[in-house]
Amino acid sequence: MAIVGANGAGKSTLFDGVMGLVHTRGDIRLAGESIQGKGPTFAVGAGIGYASERFNLFPYMSVRDNLLTGAWTARKSIEENLLRVHTLFPRLAERESQEAATCSGGERQMISLGRALMSAPKLLLVDEPTIGLAPKICAEIAQSLQRMRDEMGLTVLIAEQNANFAIRLAERLLILESGHIRAGGQSEELAKDEGLVSAYFGKDAGGFEAKEGVKSPGAAWT
Template sequence: MAFLEIQNLEVFYGKACSLHKVSLSVEKGEIIGIIGPNGAGKSTLLDSILGLTHCYGEILFDGTNLRDLSSTEIVRRGIAYAPEARNLFSYMGVKDNLLIGAYRAKRNKERNLQMVYDLFPILSKRGNQEAKTLSGGEQQMLSLGRALMSNPRMLLVDEPTIGLAPLVCKEIAQVLKNLNQENGITIVITEQNVNFALTLSEKIYLLETGTIKMKGRPDELKQETYIQETYFGS
């Protein structure tokens, strides 16, 4: 069985179905990209892994069915989430935002804080600055840093590049790659920035209107006429 195995996941908001029998698997040590347009269900999928939706189907992580667990317990098992729009505590300082991420890893909080500052040196210079006054790129780094404070084995990142300049996207990509290769963290990202996802991921799922429409390696998907026409306009 894969590290994360999702089988026939369905999510309804009222009568509207946002995910239709979605199945996917993530092996330990992989970087997986989930691409798709606005409203495809990308955030709903990550929210569901964290136990934040009412859903049907199976979500198995390292052999345990997460559907029976609270979000706190899911984080304790080793999953961390950097959500869309970063959801920072706007009026709190950078360091305090990070420390909140360590609420399940209190014993390691100083070590983890140093690890995050080493990954994103700019954050160490902004320790007391309110999160809402950070630039978009710094906020994304803080969101990732906060997620990493819980010592995750798997990191979920919702649209890390949204609103960021190409150079900052490159920096984020490099950090995610290092976390994967050096720290062995399994990573699931969602993206509308198809190029970013194709460059970073080993396996891609295309999600459209709540359904997995295609899956494959980036080089395979790049050859698909549908992807070229819909996502690259060629």
């Protein structure tokens, strides 16, 4: 599922709120259980992984140590999770002992995603997965996100400014406008809505065909 919205629509704040990094009102439920106000340690323990927009990597730690730090709450399955991350991003295995500060933008995004996967989450929040990346790397990241959903059985929730990217990748969309939900639903349905199409997907995307959806198991996010 993707949350689409312009800069400042509240996507990152929403994710920070889900993680308990900022104070929120109302209620946040994960698979029926309230996680509202319990803080990030609880959220990670409950099975939420978060790859934030600015990555928040540990610059002077090696790639490997960055990943291992992600395993703080899941120390029993480190070998297994590390293998999973290295299968998904073979480049992280090659760059294992390099400092994160010297990695390229695409590699940092991979470290950020990999670190989030090290806690073996059921739900993965990814904020702006492709911002500022070269098209080739974008495609690589998009493919890895699909593999997390289809092969690893994760529920992946991305925040995206690029609506065309989001609609191609996600089964469901939620459109956020200055903190409020403007529209939501199956990607194919929304692609038929004239008003939304002209506002978010550009005129050319009118005849766009949404990808055949695959039902995502895991936590029930609606």
